[in-house]
Amino acid sequence: MQIVTRLIAITRARQLQRQFQQIERSISPLPARVRSRLGLMTLREIGQASKCEFPHLYSTAPEHRYMPWGQGTEIGFARSKSDNPEVALRGIALWLAVAYHETKDSQYASLQPQHRQLLRVLRELRDAGSEQADATAEWMRSGAAA
Structure with a gap:
């Protein structure tokens, strides 16, 4: 049974x-x-x-x-391929959130690299948000906002 479980985990890791x-x-x-x-x-999706x-x-139903x-x-993943940019963004957010929770506490070594990659992307998105906030705050402090 352990062989089947590991095979399923490896298949899932490749798919992810x-x-x-x-x-x-x-x-x-x-x-x-x-x-x-x-x-x-x-x-928000992770929360x-x-x-x-x-x-x-x-x-999941x-x-x-x-x-x-x-x-x-x-x-x-299906939504991320949408031509509508808002639907595509929401699809990406959903995929990242579900994949994060699926790989977070995985006991299988084949899923741990995916979790590290997800954490890297989430960190980059977080940093992009903080850079945007810093730029807005700087603009507000400058004379351009007056």
């Missing part, structure tokens, strides 16, 4: 890695202001997922609760 590469390619060209919004959206009984199953993993990453 492929999706993560696409998500990261979607994030990289975003301007700083949009990255800041994405960081806030992602933080909403934390309130659930099983955060890694956030946005109740009848699918007993699957090896939830549907949140699939939903978020």
